[in-house]
Amino acid sequence: MNAKLRRSALYVPGNDPSMIQNAGIFGSDCIVLDLEDAVSIEEKDSARLLVRNALKSIDYGDTEVIIRINSLYTPFGREDLEIIGRVHPDGIRLPKTESAKDIKQVDRILAQIETEEGFEKNSIKIMPTIESAVGLFNVFEIVKASKRITLINFGAEDYTADIGAERTREGKELFQIRTRILLAARVAGIQIQDSVFSHVRDIEGLIKETKFIKQLGFDGKSVIHPTQIEPVHQVFTPTREEIILANRIISAIEEAKKKKSGVISLDGRMIDAPVVTKAKRILKYAQAAGII
Amino acid sequence: MVVNRIGREIPKNIQGIGKLKPYEGVFKKTALGVKKAPKITFQKRGETKIIDSLKQAVIKAGVRNGMTISFHHHLRNGDYVVEMVLDILSDLGIRGLSIVPTALFPVHQSIIKYIRQGVITSIQGSVNGPIGEISSRGVFDFPVVLRSHGGRARAIEAGDVEVDIAFIAAPSADTYGNLNGIDGPSACGSLGYTMTDAMYADKVIAITDHLVDYPLSPISIPQTYVDYVVKVEKIGDPKGIISGTLEITKNPLRLIIAKKVVEVIEASGLLMDGFSFQAGAGGTSLAVAKFVGEKMEKKGIKGSFGSGGITGYFVKMLEKKLFRTLLDVQSFDLEAVQSLKNNPNHLEMSASFYANPHNKGCAVNKLDTVILGATQIDKDFNVNVNTESGGLLLHGIGGHMDTAAGAKLTIIATPLLRGRMPIVVDKVITVTTPGETVDVLVTERGIAVNPARSDLIGKLKEAKLPIKDIRDLNKEAYNLTGIPEEPQFTDKIIGLVEYRDGTIIDVIRQVV
Numbered sequence: 003m004n005a006k007l008r009r010s011a012l013y014v015p016g017n018d019p020s021m022i023q024n025a026g027i028f029g030s031d032c033i034v035l036d037l038e039d040a041v042s043i044e045e046k047d048s049a050r051l052l053v054r055n056a057l058k059s060i061d062y063g064d065t066e067v068i069i070r071i072n073s074l075y076t077p078f079g080r081e082d083l084e085i086i087g088r089v090h091p092d093g094i095r096l097p098k099t100e101s102a103k104d105i106k107q108v109d110r111i112l113a114q115i116e117t118e119e120g121f122e123k124n125s126i127k128i129m130p131t132i133e134s135a136v137g138l139f140n141v142f143e144i145v146k147a148s149k150r151i152t153l154i155n156f157g158a159e160d161y162t163a164d165i166g167a168e169r170t171r172e173g174k175e176l177f178q179i180r181t182r183i184l185l186a187a188r189v190a191g192i193q194i195q196d197s198v199f200s201h202v203r204d205i206e207g208l209i210k211e212t213k214f215i216k217q218l219g220f221d222g223k224s225v226i227h228p229t230q231i232e233p234v235h236q237v238f239t240p241t242r243e244e245i246i247l248a249n250r251i252i253s254a255i256e257e258a259k260k261k262k263s264g265v266i267s268l269d270g271r272m273i274d275a276p277v278v279t280k281a282k283r284i285l286k287y288a289q290a291a292g293i294i
Numbered sequence: 295m296v297v298n299r300i301g302r303e304i305p306k307n308i309q310g311i312g313k314l315k316p317y318e319g320v321f322k323k324t325a326l327g328v329k330k331a332p333k334i335t336f337q338k339r340g341e342t343k344i345i346d347s348l349k350q351a352v353i354k355a356g357v358r359n360g361m362t363i364s365f366h367h368h369l370r371n372g373d374y375v376v377e378m379v380l381d382i383l384s385d386l387g388i389r390g391l392s393i394v395p396t397a398l399f400p401v402h403q404s405i406i407k408y409i410r411q412g413v414i415t416s417i418q419g420s421v422n423g424p425i426g427e428i429s430s431r432g433v434f435d436f437p438v439v440l441r442s443h444g445g446r447a448r449a450i451e452a453g454d455v456e457v458d459i460a461f462i463a464a465p466s467a468d469t470y471g472n473l474n475g476i477d478g479p480s481a482c483g484s485l486g487y488t489m490t491d492a493m494y495a496d497k498v499i500a501i502t503d504h505l506v507d508y509p510l511s512p513i514s515i516p517q518t519y520v521d522y523v524v525k526v527e528k529i530g531d532p533k534g535i536i537s538g539t540l541e542i543t544k545n546p547l548r549l550i551i552a553k554k555v556v557e558v559i560e561a562s563g564l565l566m567d568g569f570s571f572q573a574g575a576g577g578t579s580l581a582v583a584k585f586v587g588e589k590m591e592k593k594g595i596k597g598s599f600g601s602g603g604i605t606g607y608f609v610k611m612l613e614k615k616l617f618r619t620l621l622d623v624q625s626f627d628l629e630a631v632q633s634l635k636n637n638p639n640h641l642e643m644s645a646s647f648y649a650n651p652h653n654k655g656c657a658v659n660k661l662d663t664v665i666l667g668a669t670q671i672d673k674d675f676n677v678n679v680n681t682e683s684g685g686l687l688l689h690g691i692g693g694h695m696d697t698a699a700g701a702k703l704t705i706i707a708t709p710l711l712r713g714r715m716p717i718v719v720d721k722v723i724t725v726t727t728p729g730e731t732v733d734v735l736v737t738e739r740g741i742a743v744n745p746a747r748s749d750l751i752g753k754l755k756e757a758k759l760p761i762k763d764i765r766d767l768n769k770e771a772y773n774l775t776g777i778p779e780e781p782q783f784t785d786k787i788i789g790l791v792e793y794r795d796g797t798i799i800d801v802i803r804q805v806v
Contacts, residue, residue, distance in 0.1 A: 023711070023774060024547055027738050060774070228546035 007031050007290045008153060008193050009222040009238040010231050011068065015040035016049040019056075026062035028228040029235070031290075033062065036070045037082050038097050046078045050085055057089040068129060070095040074104060083108060087115040087126060097157065099130035100137045102147035109148040124150050132183055133157035134164045141183050145190035154187050155224060156180075158197035171207060184219055196223040205233050212237040239291040240284045248281035248288075300676060300728055302800045308787065310416070310436035315797045320699050320731050323795040325652040330453030333496040335521055343471050343523045348501065349382050351522045352459070355497040357383060360390040361458040362418075364495060366487040367397035368463065368475060368624060372534025375463040375501050377404050378526065384413045394455055395419040396446060396487040396645070397690050401534060409433055418455055419446065420690020421789075429788055430686045432804040438687070438789045440680060440802075443623070444649025444656060444696035445794035447490040451646065451653065454796060460495035462488045462520075463529045467502035468510035471520030475625075475642075476512075476635040478504025480530045483604070483625020483634050485514045489644035492519040503529045514642055537627050540605050542584050543577030547709060550738045552581035554759075555665060555707050556589060558734055558741060561757035562703050562750060564662045565589065569597040571617075572658075572697055573665040575605050575626045578707055582665050583607040590616045601648070601657050602664075602693060604640075609633040612640060621657050623648045623693075649696035651794050658693070658700025666694055668708045670722040673765050675729030675744050677706060678722035680791060683715045685781030685805045687789050691726055696794050698731040703750070710737040716771035716778060718764065723781065725800040726791055735764060742767055782806040 011032035014025040017040070025033045035056065041049040053069060069091045071082035075098065083094065096108055105128060112126045128150040132138050138161070145151055156179050159169065167175035180196070187194040196215040199208045212223055212234050223234050240248070254273055258266040266273040288294045295303045298316035307313050315323070337343065345351040357363075363383075365376050376395070383391065389412050397420040398405075406428060408414045418439040421429050429438050441449055449455045462485075466477040475485040480503055492498050492515045500515075505525045543549060555578075559565050571586060573579035583600075584607055590597060591614065600608040601621040606629030612620050613633075620640045625631050633640045649658050658664075669689065670678040677698075682688050698704040708717050718737065733750060735742040742764035743751045754761055782805070789802030 020713070024738070027550065028546060229549070 006066070006152070006193070007286065008066070008195060009287070009290070010234045011195055011222065011224045012228065012231060013040070013070075013198065013224060013226050016053045017041045017045045019052060022052065022056045023060060026060070026065045028231055030065065030225065030228075030231045031222065032066040032068055034068045034070050034095055034224070037078070038070050038072050046072070050078075050082055054085050054089050057086070057091060066092045068093040068095050070097060073098040074107060080111075083111050084115070087112055088119055090119070090121055090126060093127035093129045093152065095129045095131055095155075097131045098133050098137070098160070099144055100134060101140050102143040105130060105144055105147035105151065109150060112150065126150065127152045129153040129155070131155050131157050132179065133160035135161075138179055138182060141186040142189065145186045145192060151190065151192055153193045153195060154183055155195040156183055156197055171201060171204075173211060180215065180218055180220075188219070193221040196220050198224045198226045199230065200226060202227045202230065205229070209233050209237060235291060238287050239293065240288045244284050245288050245294060248284040251277060251281040252285070298797070298799065300674070300725055300799065302725060304798045304801060305787065308437060308790070311439070311790070314790070317728070317793050317797040317799040320728060323797055325452065325795070327452075329451050330456065330494055332494055335497065342469070343521065344469055344505075345522045345524050348378065348499075348524045348526065349386070351499050351524045352379070352382060352386070354522060355459050355499060357386070357388055357459060359388055360392075361388075362392040362394060362456060364394040364457045364460045364491045365396070366462065366491065367395065367399060368482045368485055368487055369480065369530040369535045370482070371399040371401045372480070372530040372532060372536075373399065373401055373463065374528060374530050375461060376402050378501070379461050380405055380408050380413065384408055384411065389413055390415045392416040392418060394446075394457060396443065397692070398422055398425055400424075420692070421687060422690055423688060426687040426689070430802070430805045432784070432786055432788055434788065437787050437801070439792055440691055440789055441792050442649065442691040442695045442794050443487070443645045443693045444651055444658065445691075445792055445796070447644070447646035447650040448652045448794065448796065449792070450490050450494045451650065452796065457491055457495035459497045459499060460488070460491035462492060462498060462500045462515065464500040464502040464515070465529070466504045466506060466510060467500050467523050468506050468508045469523065470508045471500060471517040471523050472508070472510040472513045473500055473502070473515040473520065474510060474512055475514060476631060478502070480504070480528070480532060480535055481631050482535050483631040484622040484642045486623035486643050486648065487645050488515060490646045497521050499524065501526055501529055503527060536631060539629070540575055540580055540607070540627050541577070542581040545577065547738050548578045549581060551707050551709065551736055552578050552585060554736045554741060555582045555705055556585040557757070557759055558705060558736060558754065559586060559663055559703065560589065561754050561759055562663070563753055564703055565593070565595060567596050569595060570599045570601070570660055570662045571597065572600065572602040572661055572663070572701070574667070575603055576667060578667070579665050580605060580607055582707065583611070587611045587614070587616055599660075601643075601661065602697070604630040604634075606630060609640070612637060621648070649693055649700070649794070651696070651699070656696075656700070658697045661697060661701040663703045663705065664697040664701040665705050665707050666698060666727075668706050668717060670717055670719050671706055671708065671732070671735055672719050672722045672729075673768055675732040675735065675764065676722050676725045677727040677729070677732060678724045679726045680789070681724040681802060683723070683778060683781070685723055685783060685803075687802050691791070695727040695731070698727045699794065703734070704732050705734045705736055706732055707736045710739045710767060710771050711775060714775050716768070716775045718767045718771045719778075720768060724791060724802055728793075728799060735767070737767060739770055740767055
């Protein structure tokens with residue numbers, strides 16, 4: 003399991019200087035400066051330059067800075083990548099990824115930029131977004147197409163339109179895509195974030211959906227408004243009981259290691275590798291929430 | 295020129311104003327002598343105070359060229375009275391008036407023509423927006439004297455300002471001059487800003503659109519202070535007098551600031567039984583009030599009082615018994631007006647009771663915490679609320695310097711930047727509130743504590759709040775915006791910022 007915490011990714015329109023300037027202060031784990039859907043065609047080039055300059059001049063601290071470029075199937079995607087790659091974002095969110103070929107193309111361009119600019123090899127990550135039936139069909143190849151891939155997510159609107167599903171607040175229509183890309187993510191050992199919950203004022207609905215995707219195994223969720231960050235983080239914050247149990251599990255294995263005992267048990271229950279992984283994960287989230 | 299305690303150059307003397315005393319430090323200036331007394335005026339049995347028209351009333355009051363007249367802003371942006379009075383005085387050919395408003399609002403723009411015509415030749419009081427701007431462009435021969443609410447009450451009581459005629463807009467009046475603000479079609483709530491003028495002006499004219507039989511009940515301004523009562527059709531527009539339900543900010547950046555403010559208050563250790571608190575009516579302040587209320591409720595804390603301009607959020611806190619009392623100098627919304635009318639623990643206070651440093655004790659001295667804004671704050675924690683980045687005088691002082699001086703914990707809550715202007719700067723253009731009375735600055739990008747408050751630094755560190763040096767916040771701001779160009783001024787002084795004790799903390803110059 004990748005160690006980075008990615009509970010939330012805040013979308014910020016790439017053409018809004020004031021929001022770009024403040025994107026880092028709301029406490030999300032990642033920010034996604036968006037050159038795609040948030041930016042109209044007339045503003046594509048100015049937004050690209052704005053985001054480039056923001057990356058050059060604004061210190062976002064520990065926040066992971068991801069740029070959603072335009073799809074490589076549009077006239078803008080290639081140039082987005084060329085310009086943005088040179089200011090070294092943490093990651094490129096690649097919308098409408100449909101095949102391993104898409105990833106390989108981005109990988110090649112980034113590799114060249116890294117060489118030319120003297121950046122560390124493979125340091126710019128790729129984060130594909132699955133938004134179509136074809137993309138979902140190919141997802142197992144996509145996640146394995148580059149070492150750069152650390153995170154995957156999906157776009158609910160485009161996907162449901164593509165497969166002909168009805169889009170509801172409840173989101174049952176997303177079950178297939180959620181579980182399939184989750185499985186692909188785990189096979190590849192990468193992280194997975196859920197799509198956005200677009201009803202900004204419905205915080206209860208957001209919490210319900212976040213609880214559900216956490217239960218499925220997701221690592222986090224994309225959000226479209228700063229007020230959505232805290233509720234999402236709350237869902238990903240372990241309870242006191244979970245933390246206590248996790249701590250006991252970790253001490254139990256440490257104790258067992260000291261005694262060189264092979265089989266470890268706690269309260270009569272066997273502690274094996276997956277239990278330890280889960281316990282570590284709980285402590286990591288607790289630490290991130292500042293409660294331990 | 296002399297340099298005052300905070301390093302600002304103050305002239306020794308100004309023509310038309312007289313000798314100036316430089317600011318010496320927050321509680322350094324002692325007051326001596328006696329208070330001003332108004333002229334004796336009285337009523338014989340059978341005489342009436344009701345005058346048929348405002349014109350007759352001003353003539354009876356002996357209005358003359360060059361007089362000093364006062365107004366108050368309890369009708370806020372709905373006020374008709376200022377314009378009504380000045381129309382009549384202008385028609386009568388009166389010139390050279392000095393006006394002493396507690397504040398002026400956008401609705402008062404119409405008086406600009408009277409400034410240009412020479413009906414008004416000086417202002418002592420808050421000048422906002424367009425009137426501030428023409429002042430900054432040098433329209434007056436003598437500088438505008440800016441005073442805080444407490445400072446204005448002090449100046450009137452001390453006789454620094456002698457008001458010849460006070461015009462009081464009265465939402466409710468009886469035939470013998472008893473007044474209140476809670477009844478009638480133009481109800482506004484507290485009449486706190488008018489009280490000192492009623493007591494110290496030589497003549498007092500009440501203007502009402504709701505005349506009732508004698509005696510009125512309850513009474514805010516008693517008959518013993520009022521010379522004449524004039525009934526007019528309307529004293530104001532209710533839509534501009536009272537705001538609808540005020541909402542907390544929805545701006546996520548300001549919500550972050552509000553949350554941090556509450557964390558600072560909690561960490562300070564002041565949030566316990568007996569807690570007293572003041573926050574204004576801006577969106578961030580309202581959010582702080584709401585969050586503080588929630589925290590008090592959760593922790594079972596019973597506060598003593600909330601004060602200042604009162605909003606529905608404070609009323610709710612009173613009703614939930616989170617405060618025993620509200621001390622109300624100005625009621626912002628309908629809930630506040632209703633509460634002042636119906637709740638015996640919601641008390642009306644005068645501006646002098648609120649904030650005058652030279653009476654026998656003002657409410658701000660009993661404040662634990664106040665939340666204030668800023669147009670600029672500098673590395674010495676000096677705050678500017680008067681001039682904007684371009685150097686124009688656009689805002690009044692309100693109770694800013696009063697509450698800052700009085701409260702145990704003064705918090706400035708402001709974004710680091712507004713648009714592309716840095717708010718945390720190297721040196722403020724104008725000092726309104728001295729840094730020695732400011733304890734904490736809270737921005738969305740960090741909290742800075744005045745180094746003089748080492749006790750507080752310790753407490754905030756203990757609570758693991760992210761404290762930054764104010765100089766680093768300034769650097770962060772400049773990194774984002776660049777260093778702004780200084781506005782260009784002429785040598786002409788167009789405004790004096792009078793500290794609440796009557797000394798001069800800063801001067802404002804004419805913008806080129």
